[in-house]
Amino acid sequence: MAYTLPDLRYQAAERDEQALRRHMKSFKLAPRFSVGIWYFSPGGGRFHDRYVPDKTIPERIEMAKQMADLGVTGIEAHYPAEINEGNIDLYKGLAKAGVKVVGVPFSHFFDKEFEFGCLSNPDPKVRAKAIDIAEGALKVVQEIGAGAAISWPGIDGYTYMLGTVYPWMWQTFERSLAEAMDRVPGVRVAIEPKPYEPAPNNIYRTTAEGILAAQRIMGHLKDEKNVKAVKDGHALVGLNPEIGHVTMGGEPLAAAYSLVGMHGMLAHTHWNSQPFGNYDQDLNVGVVNVQEALALVYALKMMGYKEWFGIDINPERMPVQKAVEINIKVITRLNEKVESLPHDQIIDIYLHPDEHRGDLEALLAQYL
Secondary structure: OOOOOOOOOOHHHHHHHHHHHHHHHOOOOOOOOEEEEOOOOOOOOOOOOOOOOOOOHHHHHHHHHHHHHHOOEEEEEOOOOOOOOOOHHHHHHHHHOOOOEEEEEEOOOOOHHHOOOOOOOHHHHHHHHHHHHHHHHHHHHHHHHHOOOEEEEOOEEOOOOOOOEEEHHHHHHHHHHHHHHHHHOOOOEEEEOOOOOOOOEEEOOOOOHHHHHHHHHHHHHOOOHHHHHEEEEEEOOOOOOOHHHHHOOOHHHHHHHHHHHOOOOEEEEEEEEEEOOOOOOOOOOOOOOOOHHHHHHHHHHHHHHOEEEOOOOOOOOOOHHHHHHHHHHHHHHHHHHHHHHHHHHHHHHHHHHHHHHOOOHHHHHHHH
């Protein structure tokens, strides 16, 4: 399956009032759902043992086939921990059952040797291995036709504010990723920012930091094919914002995702829910702050979002199939509610707030 770079430039389109009104009436979100194979049999946490038996990759592939009946059409798997040259044929067989690989995150955070970071590690030998992993993942994306590789630099970052040479940390990470991308040109990488965990302070804590990093990484690319793609306006480095991570950073979901879209960088999205000020819980969509999730769906409709809705949860106390079914139903219901909203009226309220005092509040109360 040949790789084709998904064109995200539509996300940055500017619309005047009439164009936005037409768009909100004509465009309907059509969520495509993907799942992460890593949570098919969740492991233990820092303070407790695992609650369910571990499962092999072939066993998880069989589980994914059953999820096709729930509406799942995509799967994500880390390279090389979950997808690699030795088992890629299993995933190609899964695609024949209607569930294709759509994202390949780097295995850049778990191994002992990455204790002090991966692509930003000050040890060039460790950094070289991290670059090789990124290169391998990009080759898998290219071979299997996924949308993007995903870089969640969870172990890259710092512990203490004093003693960190910030420019070195950022420059090393960004040049290392650019090196891997130049080895496999024309393939997109999506960065997933997060404020903290497992590093006490992650290297890119916020959405804006992720956007700036993506821009700098694209500036480091040297391969002719990569340089041309960037020159043509493609975000060869995009973002994969996750609801939980964005919430942990205290950012409003709709605004954060919209900012990424304004730059034509929303390569993928991860969906769950998260209480503010807590550890990363990966709860089911909508069980916390459902109003924010609704606003996010509305913002994606306004953007014209066409990429994947990646369900990223940790269903350690319920069957994974049941959790996936619940999340698909919730996102579908949110989308239906968004479609039922009076878009012209909402635009009027925004453009003429002095004439519509309390109208938005009344409208939201009506649609609860």
